[in-house]
Amino acid sequence: MILKIAFRNIFRQKRRTILTALAMIVGFMLSSVFIGWSDGIYSNIIDMFTRNRIGHIQVHQEGYLDRPSLYKNITVYESIGNTIQNNEGVEAWTPRLYAAGLGSVGEKSTAVRVVGIDLMREQNATKFSQKVIEGRPFQDIALNEAVIGNGLKKILKAEIGSDLVIFSQAADGSIANDLYKIVGITDSGDDITDRTTCYLNLSAAQELFVLEGRIHELVVIVSDINHVGRVTSSIKDTLRGLTLEVLPWQEVAKSFYNAMQADKQGDSIGRFVIILIVAMGVLNTVLMSVLERTREYGLLRAVGTKPIQIFGLVLCEVVIIAFASIVIGAAIGTTINYLLSVYGIEFIDGFTFGGMKFDKLHAEVNIRTLIIPTFTVMLSALLVSLYPAIKAARILPAKAMRTR
Amino acid sequence: MENTQKTDVIVTEEITKVYDPDRIPIFALNGINLTIQSGELTAIVGPSGSGKTTFLNIISGLDTPTEGKVWLAGKVLSEMSGNELSDYRRDNIGFIFQAYNLIPVLTVRENVEYIMLLAGVPKTERHKRVTAMLESVGLAGVEDRLPTKLSGGQQQRVAIARAMVSEPSIVLADEPTANLDSKTGSDLLEMMRKLNSDTGMTFIFSTHDPMVMESAKRLITLRDGKIDSDETK
Ligand SMILES: Nc1ncnc2c1ncn2[C@@H]1O[C@H](COP(=O)(O)OP(=O)(O)O)[C@@H](O)[C@H]1O
Ligand SMILES: [Mg+2]
Numbered sequence: 001m002i003l004k005i006a007f008r009n010i011f012r013q014k015r016r017t018i019l020t021a022l023a024m025i026v027g028f029m030l031s032s033v034f035i036g037w038s039d040g041i042y043s044n045i046i047d048m049f050t051r052n053r054i055g056h057i058q059v060h061q062e063g064y065l066d067r068p069s070l071y072k073n074i075t076v077y078e079s080i081g082n083t084i085q086n087n088e089g090v091e092a093w094t095p096r097l098y099a100a101g102l103g104s105v106g107e108k109s110t111a112v113r114v115v116g117i118d119l120m121r122e123q124n125a126t127k128f129s130q131k132v133i134e135g136r137p138f139q140d141i142a143l144n145e146a147v148i149g150n151g152l153k154k155i156l157k158a159e160i161g162s163d164l165v166i167f168s169q170a171a172d173g174s175i176a177n178d179l180y181k182i183v184g185i186t187d188s189g190d191d192i193t194d195r196t197t198c199y200l201n202l203s204a205a206q207e208l209f210v211l212e213g214r215i216h217e218l219v220v221i222v223s224d225i226n227h228v229g230r231v232t233s234s235i236k237d238t239l240r241g242l243t244l245e246v247l248p249w250q251e252v253a254k255s256f257y258n259a260m261q262a263d264k265q266g267d268s269i270g271r272f273v274i275i276l277i278v279a280m281g282v283l284n285t286v287l288m289s290v291l292e293r294t295r296e297y298g299l300l301r302a303v304g305t306k307p308i309q310i311f312g313l314v315l316c317e318v319v320i321i322a323f324a325s326i327v328i329g330a331a332i333g334t335t336i337n338y339l340l341s342v343y344g345i346e347f348i349d350g351f352t353f354g355g356m357k358f359d360k361l362h363a364e365v366n367i368r369t370l371i372i373p374t375f376t377v378m379l380s381a382l383l384v385s386l387y388p389a390i391k392a393a394r395i396l397p398a399k400a401m402r403t404r
Numbered sequence: 405m406e407n408t409q410k411t412d413v414i415v416t417e418e419i420t421k422v423y424d425p426d427r428i429p430i431f432a433l434n435g436i437n438l439t440i441q442s443g444e445l446t447a448i449v450g451p452s453g454s455g456k457t458t459f460l461n462i463i464s465g466l467d468t469p470t471e472g473k474v475w476l477a478g479k480v481l482s483e484m485s486g487n488e489l490s491d492y493r494r495d496n497i498g499f500i501f502q503a504y505n506l507i508p509v510l511t512v513r514e515n516v517e518y519i520m521l522l523a524g525v526p527k528t529e530r531h532k533r534v535t536a537m538l539e540s541v542g543l544a545g546v547e548d549r550l551p552t553k554l555s556g557g558q559q560q561r562v563a564i565a566r567a568m569v570s571e572p573s574i575v576l577a578d579e580p581t582a583n584l585d586s587k588t589g590s591d592l593l594e595m596m597r598k599l600n601s602d603t604g605m606t607f608i609f610s611t612h613d614p615m616v617m618e619s620a621k622r623l624i625t626l627r628d629g630k631i632d633s634d635e636t637k
Contacts, residue, residue, distance in 0.1 A: 001518065001521045001522075004510075004514075005509055005510065295504050299504060299506075302466055303493065303494065303499055303518065303519050303522075304493045304519055305490065305494075306487055306490045306491075307490075396467075397466050398461040398466040402457070
């Protein structure tokens with residue numbers, strides 16, 4: 001019966017119900033879109049960071065990540081790569097060879113990080129050619145061509161067509177020394193990378209460092225970033241017995257991952273604003289309604305309704321409105337999130353974050369966009385209704401029936 | 405079913421009610437000693453402000469006296485907790501106020517049913533009693549209307565039905581006819597008198613309408629919170 005009264009009161013006081021519901025719906029929507037949008041941005045950043053740079057999963061010789069060394073390399077990488085490719089969810093893989101050396105152009109010299117890449121595979125996996133902003137990528141067969149980072153170009157005062165001498169020590173202890181023609185300049189989005197990196201053809205790098213048939217890193221791209229964990233363990237399974245380390249991006253780039261996680265938790269200000277909107281709207285209307293209905297509560301009390309039942313009646317009305325509002329808010333919020341995830345928002349000049357350039361950002365529809373707003377709205381509505389509900393429960397019937 | 409064996413339904417002992425005791429004290433009631441027996445039809449009369457409402461509120465446990473004791477059906481009201489009083493009111497007292505008697509969102513039937521629902525009376529029993537009760541106050545046919553769709557007299561009849569349906573020890577009515585025209589008012593009183601004699605239920609109502617006083621068997625006159633006269637016809 002209390003429930004019946006609650007329901008009918010909701011329909012009787014349409015204007016008030018709509019106001020209350022509006023506060024809750026707007027609060028839910030804001031919260032939902034806020035989360036969908038910020039989660040979307042994080043996903044965009046993570047996607048960019050992993051897909052274009054570190055990959056989703058990396059395979060190294062054991063201990064390489066902790067202490068990189070020319071000697072901790074992987075042999076028969078082609079067959080390892082093919083084994084990996086056969087795992088479900090793997091989109092592409094690409095081998096890399098890393099070495100340090102001294103790069104010189106004319107009078108200028110600086111430390112360079114030589115990265116040997118398989119151009120076709122690298123293109124497939126991380127869209128290498130998109131990073132080349134000047135000139136062109138080297139040709140597949142050309143062993144004497146190099147592509148260098150934008151920052152390195154400035155340090156070395158190099159131009160397209162300049163000659164680059166790389167000087168280092170090879171794996172067999174001999175002197176590694178060769179001349180390359182700079183054919184392209186990259187902008188990877190990360191300044192530090194661009195100040196040091198010099199890309200060579202994988203076979204050229206293997207020859208320079210006397211590491212024929214060997215690489216240091218095998219980068220794997222998966223088709224769905226959310227399945228990285230699963231794909232990682234299945235790759236681990238297929239590579240069992242080899243002294244290889246298979247790590248997902250969360251472990252390869254631990255500090256980046258932790259920063260993203262911390263940022264995700266940090267939306268408390270947004271949540272506070274939403275709680276405030278809901279709280280103000282609900283407190284206002286519920287309190288007004290309680291004050292207006294003093295007589296009615298007085299009557300209910302007079303004929304034998306207990307204070308706790310009056311308390312329940314007030315909360316009941318709020319909960320019913322909250323439920324309906326959450327459903328409506330979820331529908332609208334999810335629609336907005338969905339549209340934003342499909343169409344995204346374009347930035348005229350793009351913007352950079354952590355050295356990565358974004359032209360367009362997309363929102364995301366996930367469970368957080370529903371669960372967090374639901375709890376936020378329900379709890380804040382209930383919390384602020386406690387006071388009016390207690391007030392209603394405490395109405396003295398003798399006094400209430402006198403007021404006119 | 406006339407209850408021939410009379411018992412004391414309400415006994416009051418030196419009831420005093422003082423409002424605002426700290427500033428200028430108003431003695432709404434000042435030493436009321438009364439005994440009301442079962443089956444009585446008693447009118448509390450007196451000018452406005454003489455303490456009628458305060459008296460009815462106190463004997464029903466809606467309000468507490470500053471001093472004095474009330475026995476209702478043998479129990480001392482001041483010794484009951486809030487929840488006990490709620491249950492006690494629900495089971496033993498029927499209320500009819502001057503106005504705003506009904507829960508606006510409930511239909512006539514639901515309003516009358518409400519107290520029995522609180523008391524946990526089974527559905528078929530509830531239904532039977534509500535139907536019979538509405539019949540006896542002449543409201544058959546409007547059971548499913550909302551209170552706002554009824555005339556003032558009809559609303560008060562619903563209130564009477566609501567007050568009597570759970571067969572309380574006592575029915576209290578605070579100026580039940582004050583908002584009605586005199587014809588409707590006297591019809592209502594006639595009905596209350598008939599219900600009183602038919603059921604033997606105890607009725608106490610307050611009024612300052614001389615015509616209304618006619619229908620009472622016992623007339624208690626209040627003046628400035630004191631009993632001025634107490635006559636039984
Ligand atoms: N809550 C209150 N605070 C102060 N004075 C009150 C209050 N309620 C009633 N009174 C006073 O008590 C007296 C009796 O009032 P009441 O019982 O309503 O009389 P009646 O019902 O006969 O008109 C009046 O003087 C009234 O002003
Ligand atoms: Mg009065």
